[in-house]
Amino acid sequence: MYEVLKKSINESDEIIMNVSFIRDSGIKLLINELKEAKEKGKKIKILTSDYMRVTEPNALYRLLEVGGVKIFDNPSNKSFHPKTYIFKKENQFEIYIGSSNISYSALVTGVEWNYNFRKEKDKEVAEILEEFGELYEKNSFELTLEWVREYEKRYRKNEYGELFDKDEKVENREIEPIKFQIPALYELSKTREEGYKKALVIVGTGLGKTYLSVFDSKAFNKILFIAHRDEILRGARKSFQSFYGDKKTYGFFNGMEKDNDKDIVFASISTLSKDEYLNETWFSKKSFDYIVVDEFHHSSSKSYLKVLNYFEPEFLLGLTATPDRNDNGDIYKLCDYNIAYECDFRVGINNGWLVPFEYFGIYDDTDYSLIPWRSGKYDLLALENALVVEKRVENIFKKYMEYRKNFTVGFCASINHCKVMNEYFRKKGIKSEIIIGDTPIIKRQEIIERFQQKKIEVIFTVDIFNEGVDIPCIDTLLFLRPTLSYTIFIQQLGRGLRTFDGKDKLRVLDFVGNYKGAELRPAFLTGEYKREKSSINVIDKNYLLPEGCSTEFDFKLIEYFEKLKRKNIKQEELVKLDYQKLMEVLEKVPTIMETYTFGEIPVHMYIKTFKSWYNFQKEIGVLNEQQKNYSQKAIEFLSFLESTSMTKSYKMPLFLALFDTLNREQSIEKIGEYFKKFYQNKRYAKDLNNKKHMEWENWSNKKFEKLAEENPIKHLTKKGKNMEYFTYEDRIFSLNKELYEEILKNKELLKEIRERIEYRVINYFSRKYMEG
Template identity: 40%
Template sequence: MTIKNKSTKEEFIKGNLVNKEIQLSTNCITGDRDHLLDKLRQAFKKAKKIDIIVAFLMESGVRLLEKDLKDVLNRNVPIRILTGNYLNITQPQALYLLKDILKDRVDLRFYNISGKSFHPKAYIFEYDNKDGDIFIGSSNISKSALTSGIEWNYRIRKEDNELDFQCYKDIFEDLFNNKSIIVDDNELDKYSKSWRKPKLFFDMENKEKTEEKIISYPKPKDAQIEALYKLKKFREEGFDRGIVVAATGIGKTYLAAFDSSKYNKVLFVAHRQEILNQAETSFRIVRKTNNTGFFSGNRKDRNKDVLFATVQTLGQKQYLCDDYFKEDEFDYIIIDEFHHAVADNYQNILDYFKPKFLLGLTATPERMDNRDVFEICNHNVVYEVRLKEAINKGWLTPFRYYGIYDDVDYNNISFKNGKYDDKELEEALMINKRGDLILKHYNKYHSKRALGFCSSRNHANYMAKYFSEKGIPACAVLSGEKLEYCIGRKEALKKFNSGEIKVIFSVDMFNEGLDVPSVDMVMFLRPTQSSTIFLQQLGRGLRKHKNKKYVNVLDFIGNYKKANLIPFLLTGVIKNIDEKSKKTIIPTEEDFPEDCHIDFDFRLVDIFKKMREEQKKIIDLVIEEYYRIKHELKRRPTRLDMYKYIDDNIYNNIRTKSKINIFNDYLGFLNKLEELDEEENRFIGTKAHDFIVKIETTAMTKTYKMPLLLAFYNNGDFKLKVSEEEIYLSFKEFYKKPSNAVDLIRDKNGKNYKEWGREEYLKVAKNPRNAFINTAKEFFIDKGETYEITDELEDYVKNKYFISHFKDVIDYKTSEFYKKRLEKREELNK
C-alpha cells in the first residue's frame, strides 16, 4: 500500500504503533512504557558488588536511589562510581549526597583524561551465584533519565553473554584504576568551589522538576546538602561550635532544622519575633512535631523539644539560672543572624549554656563596628557560600545594578566617629528634587514589588508619602511610634504580596528575616558605608522565584565616605577591598557574579577616581582605627582588642609589612602614641620589652607554644621555672577545648588525645620546648625536668603590667592562629 499524503502517512504510522502491542525482550528498556529505575532497584536488592560509570550525576537521580543506596550500605556491599566533571553537568551536591549516604563504603572518582570526551552510561551488578547484569545505554543518574525520558538501555546478562560482560567489566577496571582521580573531601571541595551552573542546565533542570509530587516535608537541597555533610564531618573531628556563612536565600533556617533533627532539645535564638515565627514553621515541618514553644515577651514556654527565644528576653540574666534552664538544658543551640552575637545579651546566652553543639548562622559575618564574630567560634567556619558563588551556582537570582548619580553634597554634612549627623543627613535627603530623581528611575523599570532603604524614620515616611502622592501605592514599615504613612509589618507584607502595595520603605526592618521571593527591585536611598548592611539589603531581592529572571538594584550615590568601595562590594568579596580600590576604580567583568549587569553613571566614576587619589597613608589609617576602637571601648585597647576590632582591610594591609605591623611591637606602638602609663614606660628598651616582642613575633604552625607559655603565666602568678608536671597540666587544660585540639585531632597519632596521660602530653610539649630553644635561646633554658626563663627577667615578672602584656600576647597569638587556620582552609578550597 502506498500513502502519498504526508499527514495521512503519519496518522497511519501512529495508529499502528498505538494499536499494535510491541513485543520487547525483557532485556530492552526503551523509556516509553518502562524505565530503567525499576530494573536498577531489582538489581540493587540482590547485588554483592556494584560498579557504576556515568557521564554525570544529578541530585534528583541520587534522591531517587537514596533508599536503595542505604540498603547497599546496610548490607556492606562495595560500590564504585566513576563519573565525569566536564562542562560542570555533575552537581556537587549530588556527590556530597552520595558520600553522605554511602559514607566510606563508596569509592567515588572523576574521569581524568583531558581532551577526551566521556559519555558512558552503564550499571554493573554482580550477584551471589557468580551471575550478574550490566545495564548499558543512555541513562545518566538523573530523575528524568531514570523515570520519564525516552532513554534506551539494554541488559547484558552474564550467564547469557559472559564474554561481553567481562569485556565491559575489564574496560571499567582500566578506566577506574588508571584514568581517574579519587573524589575525596578535598577534591570535592575544590570542585564545588569552582562549579558554576552551565547554561544548558536551565532546560535540564526544568525536566527534573516536572510532575514532582507534593510531599508533606522538604528534603535538603543545593547548598544545604553540602553544608550538612560538612557539619557532620566537623562534629566527627570533635568540634562543638561553628559558623555557617551562606548568602541570603540559601535556606539557612531549614539547614539548621535538618542538622538539629536528631537532637532531643533544641534552642533557636534570634533578635526579631518575625524570624522566630518563620523558623518555628520550618522546624515543625522538618521534625514533624508540634512540641515547640516560644520564650519572648509575655510568653515563657519551657520543656519543649524546640524552643524559639528572642535574645532580648532570654539574654536577661534573671532567666539564665537553674530556676528556668539548666546549663545543659539544650543539646543543640542555633544563633540566627550570628553577626549580632557580639552584643551583650547574646554573650550572656553563649556564656551560660553548654550545648553539645552550637551553630551560628549568618549571611554577613563582617560587622560595621569590626567586632570579630568569627572569634566567638574560634574561627571555625564549617561551610561558606557567598553571594557571587551562590549566583554562579544558580542558587540565587542575578541582579542588574544601576549606580545613579545623586548630587547631594555630603561634604556639607557633619561626619564624626564613622557616621553622618542624623538630622543633617535627613534634611539633605528629604527634598522633592531627590524624590523626583528616585521616582523617575523607579518608573523606568516597571517594578511590581520594590523595597526602598532609607536613612531614618522620617526619611522613610517622607518617601512613602512622596510615592503615594504620585500614584504609586507605598508605605513605610518602621519600629517604634507610627508615623503618617507607616503601617504594621504583618499588614504591609500581606498587602505587598497581594499587590495592593507596590513599594515598602524602611530603615533596617527588612535588612534581615524578610522572606518575600517576589521582590523584583531594591533601592538604596541612603549612604551605605557598612559592607554588612549593603549585602543584607542587596540580598533582599536575590531569592529565587518563578518567572523572576533578575532583580533590579537602584543605588543613588553621591560623594559620601567609602562610596568608591561599592563596585567591589558587588563582587561579593569583601576581603581587601580597600587595597583593591587603590589599584583600580571598577573591578573587571570577571570579578562580578555571572549574568549580572553593572552600570555606573560616568560622574560616579569621576567621584571614585577622586576618592582613590585622596586615600590616606596606611599608618594614618591604623592610628585612626586605634582611636576609634578606644572611643568605642572607652579604654585603651589591648592587642587582642585591636586584633578583634581593627578593620579587616587595614589589617590585611599591615600584616605582611613588618615596619608598620603594630602587632610586632605593640608596646612600641603605644609608646609612639604616648599611650603608656609611667610604669609601663620603664619597660621600653629593656630585656622585658625584648621578651614581649619575641613572643609577639614567634611563628606558629600549631598551637603547641601557647600551653607552654600559659604554664609560666600560672593564672597570673608568673613563674620563671616550670616543672614537667606543671607543663603536663597546662597542656591538658588547654586541650580540653575542642577548638584548641584541632592540631591533635588532625594528626594520626592524636585522634585519641582525650585518653592521653602525662607521657603523651609531654611528648607533644617537646616541640615548642625545642622551638623556643632554637629561636629564643637568650630567654629560654631547658633543663629536662624543668623548663625556665632567664633570670634577667626576675625584676619584671611580678610587675602587673608585664604580666598583663604577657597574657595579652598569648590571647592575641591564639586568636591570630585560629584566623590564619581559617584562611588556609579557605585558600585550599579555592
C-alpha cells in the same frame, strides 16, 4: 532505571558507576542504598565530572558520606559522556551501558535507552573494567570537601542542567533537606566530628534556616529552640512538628505557658532568662542535648548570655541571616569562631535559590570631597545637606520612573533624608512611606501589608530593615547613600534577592559619586571582594558576575573607577580606613580579636603593613595609658607572639602553660599535661598528623613532654633573641623575670598576651585546614 539500579546496588558485592554528571534530583533516589552498601563493606567506585558544570554541588555533598568518588581530571574541558553501571556479585557481572546519567529524568521519567547484560568475567568485561580503571585510577582525582567547597563557589545553574530535573515530582514527598541545607548539614556533621560543640550558620532570610535545625537535630533527644519573638517560636514549632509528627512532644516556655518537660521546648528568651526559671527547679544544666538560637546576632545581650552560660548541651547551633556588626558583643566568640556554613549571595544566585540582579550604576555629581570625613564616616549633617539638593532628588525620581518595577525600597543616609525623599515622591503622585527604627511595630506591619498589596509603591528606610522584616516581593532597590562597607552593601542587596512568584530579577538603581569606597562597587557586585587586593573595574577580565546577573554603569563612573585604580591607594591607608570604620561600628577601640572577627581586612595585613599590632595602634593614636607605659621588652614580646613561626601549633600549648594562669616557671610534667589537654581537643588533634605522631591518642604524659622538649622548647631556648624571653634548665621552662614582673603588675598586658595566643591558634587552624 531507578528500580533496577536500586535492586542491583542491594544485591551486589561491588558497585562501579561512571557517569558524566550527577544531579541532586537523581542521587537522592539512590543515596540511602549507597550508604547502606558502604556500611555493609561493599566496594564502591563512582566516577563523574564537572563537565559543563551540570553536576550539582549538593549531589556531591551527599556523596562525600559514601566515599570512593572521583572527579574526571579535565583541565582542557574535553567532552566526557560515559553512562555505565557495573555490579559484581560473586563471579557474575551485571553491566548497564546507555543514555542514563544520574538525574530524576534519566532514572524515572525520561526516554532513555540502556543496554543490559549479565555474564562472568570474560574478555569483553575485562576490557570494560580496564578502560574504567584507566580513567578512575590515572585520570581522575578524589572528591574532597575542599574541592566541593570551591566547586560550589564557581557552580552556575544553567538551562542545560535544569532539563534533567523539570519532570521531578514533588507532591506527597516526605519533608527532606533542600537548597543550602544539604551542604550545611554535611558541614555541621563534619564540625561535630572535629570536636566542635558550637557552630554558627549564616544564610539569607527565607532559604529555610529553621528546617536546617530540624534536620540537624535528628540525632538528639531533647531540643531547645530559643527566639525573641512569639511568631518565630510558633513558626518553628510548625516546622518541627511537620517533620517529627507524634514521635516527639512539644511545648512552649513563655509568659503564658511553662512546658519544661517536653521533648522539644520553644522558649521565649525574655522568659527563659529570668532567675526564677533558670535554675535546677525548672531546668538542669543538661536538660537539653541540642539548643538552637534563632537570630543569633542577639546572643551577646545579657539575657542570651545568661541562658548560654547556664545550659550545657551536647551541641549549640546559632542561626542568623547577617551577624549584626553594630552589636558590641562578639557573637563569633560565643560559637568558638566556628562558622560551619555560610551561603553568600553568589552561591544562592548561582544555584537558583535567589533571583539574579540587574544593576544600574548611575552617576551622581554630588562632590563628596567637600563633605568632612571624621572617624571613618562622613559628617552626617553635611552629608544630609548634600543629598537632599533638589537637583539630585529630581534625578533620582526621574530614574525611578524610568526603571521602576512594582515593589521598591530606597535606602537613605538618615531619617531626615528619608523624610525629604518621601515628601518629594508623594508630591509627584507616588504612594510612598517611611520605615525607620522608631516606627511602631503595628505601624510598620500595616505599611508592609499595604506595600505587599500594591497600595504603597515605595518604602524609604535607613540602612537595612530590622531583622524579622521579610518582604520577598521587593523587586526594585534604590541605593541613595554612600557606603564603603561590603557588609552593609550586601545586606541591602539581599533584601531584594528573595524568590517570589512572577519575579525573575531584582533591579538595583545605585547613585554612585566620588565618595570614599565608590571604586569598590564592581568588586562588591562580583561577590569576589578580596580584602587584600586592589579594586577591579567593569572592563576588566576578572569582572565576573553571578549567573544571570548584569550591570550597566554610566561611562563617567567607568572612567572614574579606572582613574582611582591607576592611583593605587596605599595599603597603609586602606588598613587605617578599615580600622576607623570598625571603631565607628563598635564604638570603642577594637582589639586584635575584634578586628580579626569584624574587620574587612585580615589582621595579618595590619601586622605586615605596620610590622606589629602595637606599632599600628601607636601610629593611629589609640594606645591607652597602660599600653603607652609598656617597656620595650614587653612591646617586643607582643610582636614576637604575633610573628613567631608556626609550621605546627606546638608553641601554643607551651605558651598557655605559662599564661593561661600566669606562671613564671612551669615544670615539663605540667607542660606535658597542657599538651595532652590541647591536642585531645579534636579541633587541634588534626595537627598531629606526622609519622612521629602515630597512635598519639594512647600516649603517656611522658611522650607529650618529649614532644614539647624536642620542638618548641628547644627552638625557643636556643641561642639568639628568644633567650631574652625563655630559658629551660633542670626540666623547668621559665619566662624572663623582668618581663614576668611587668606582666604581673599589668593586667592589660596579660590580657593582650592571651588575646594574641588566641588569635594565633584560631588563625593558624582556619588558614591551614580551611576552617571557617
